[in-house]
Amino acid sequence: MATSPPRIAILGAGPIGLEAGLYARQLKLPYTIFEQGRIGEHVMRWGHVKLFSPFGMNTTSLGRKAVASTRLDPGFPADDQFVTGREHIERYLTPLAEVLRDRIKTESRVVSIGRAGLYKHEGVGDPARAKSPFVLVLREKQLERYEEADVILDCTGSYSHHRWLGPSGLLALGEAQAEPSIAYGLPDILGDVKRDYINKAILVIGAGYSAATTVCSLAKLSLEHNSTWTTWVSRSPQTQPLRRIPNDPLRERDKLAVSANLLATRDDDNVEYRANTVVEQIEVLQQNQGFRVMLRTGNQKKPLEVEKIIANVGYTPDRTIYRELQIHECYASFGPMKLAAALMGQKSNDCMKQVCHGPESLRNPEPNYFILGAKSFGRNAQFLLRLGFEQVRDVFTLITGDAKVDLYRA
Template identity: 35%
Template sequence: MTYRRYVPYNRNRRSSVATLFGRYKNPQQHLSAKFPWMAVDTPARIVIVGAGPIGIEAALYARFLGYEVTVFDSGEVGSHLLQWGHVSMFTPFGANSTPLGLSALAAQDDRYQPPADNAILTGSEFVEHYLLPLAQTDLVSDGLKLHHEVLSIARKSQLKHENLGEEARAEEPFVTFVRDAEGHEHLFESEIVLDCSGVQGQSNFLGGGGNPTVGERECRAHLDYGVINASDADHQRYANQQILVVGSGFTAAANIVQLSQLARESLETHVVWLTRDDCPTEQGGPMAIERDDPYPQRKRVLEQANQAASAEDGHVDHWPGTSIKAIHYEPQNDHFHVTLAGKHEGVHTFDRVVANVGHRPDLEMFRELQVATCCVSESPRAWRPNEDADSDAHDKTPLIHPEPNFYILGAKSYGRRSDFVLATGFDQIRRVFAMIGARTNLNLYAKPMTKSE
């Protein structure tokens, strides 16, 4: 395959991304074609941040095209998925895998048998049967650097404010500043950076309006996050305890379902479910359920959570219209004193506090780059020249930033929103490499036609 060469900066034909954005209604379709410095030929260097599903798939895609790829992750392959590994995914395996990935696995091991397309896997099963084997293929494994934390990404000799929208900025390589497991620091240069790091590493705060509540920073290490495994790994931690669950999203609902079951087995277990909304939904509980929800697994969990919250068995109490004003952890007794405001104001004592209040993207690592984000969701925002910085008009999953050849893919591209699915991330990978390769029809995910077709 042939791609455009990386074109050096030429002052005699100087032009800007701003000019392009003024000329085309959809700049993402024309950027690489009109500005060849955005199209990078192989064997260019690509740094990928994150060894989750999107990062590993992007690495495979890039290596198949002949790029040199380095993937950094502060943990293991699929570490975010493994945090809720016992929970079933919403979507079937066929929607969470790609033809390219399956072909790579079959080429690596002719005995490999993928799960059925309609199989609903848990997070751990998905990592075990697809993601980890994919990361261990020859095309990906050589560039995989686990337990390497990305601290910062910048241009080699371009400050943040310099050469906005100019091809002179693209002349300088990215420098990714990394710390390994032994604490040693390293610098890695590349022509392209794909941030696929996700959002699960940064939980929102408990306080009103998104602030930390009083005392939260001091006791943050003792709070619980994510989906707990009350029937197995976390059973001893939660059985016969007084538990506060804070949040009104799917993760909180999944935890309520697990804890209500635990309470029926360990009768001294009691759960308080705290939500900010003042009154229950039409379904009789705090969770609003779409009648035509495309994901039956999600709908089932939400229904079970509402049933647990409205049941009269005393295991789960739903406290609506209530927020946390302050929290204090006592290590001597291993419990929390929580000051509440609203309908259930006062000081209450709990053994465990589960904070399911959502996540936010880590914007610190690309602070020195020219990246536009939405003022509401902190997701990438479609950039237009001279646009009001406070405008929140944005495409659903924009890929182009003022920073040439820097892309945010995966859950992080949705910012604080929680409706990302892997199929969207796979399409982002396809779109990005079509732009990098300056070929709008480039699609390694296209399934080969069968003889009958």
């Protein structure tokens, strides 16, 4: 490393970035957390959604101790309680960030990272690259500046970067022009954007838990405002879009799957589900009149006019940050290769069955660049916070060179 102790730059103040900060603080290592928005920015964006893992699983002994040691301790919910994203921020992430506050820079976006004096193609796979510090380009309120670090913990998640909604993950024709008017993600349909959806015709695309959350909220809205109409499409040929996990240990998740599947099969509550259907084309109509879309079911094309589109088609990691570095990515998931290969070996679809793959799975050809948290899974949506906490523990064994460092056990 260029300096000792190594200067650690943590990218992102989400649950895993904050946990990494706490770990560094405890080990008395110099660190800075750079966050493009607010504390827990991504979680805040889906803050109205209830987490399906219970509170106890979303926190660590280290975090709880740190929060409890301050006068800010808001009192924790019970371990088996299910809280929303917003409540998780209020009850846990915000007080945690307070403990780290002098080392967190909010509204500080990491634009790209390179190695001082080295290009991407130089010293291929050579550990000697570690002798040159990383150089970060930061954008802070329109001003740009450089900053150096010896270790990067990239915890930037993937929620800021949606995938395209067309066939095979491609752009639907016209989607790029329509993009600013499409909701990608989880709008708070029963909360702050309710007025936008009342008595509207809405197209929802996707067949995962996010689409299930969206459709259940729209169905609820239609009970109060009965001209709210949802067309739900998915490329899946199944009549029940959500694949339930047998004996799902996360009961909130299973409840959601059951409710969404019922809506799809009953054709009730103003929800019409179309399986085996893709969106091929989107045209934005003049004067805020909504969209004309072309749906394809098998070989049959059918136009549809809707006023709103919600695309729950997943997210993809931002790879531009490390474009000038030697990061080995999986060609299927865009996750870091070693971890992606280990994940591919897992048979179960259930994220509860995922295990951590140890410190070595976090290494990259670029020395001291580590991708942690949701981003480490790339497009694989099976990441759970508890796995991220274990990654934090593992990465600090690599940074300190001490395989026994385990602040959770201590």
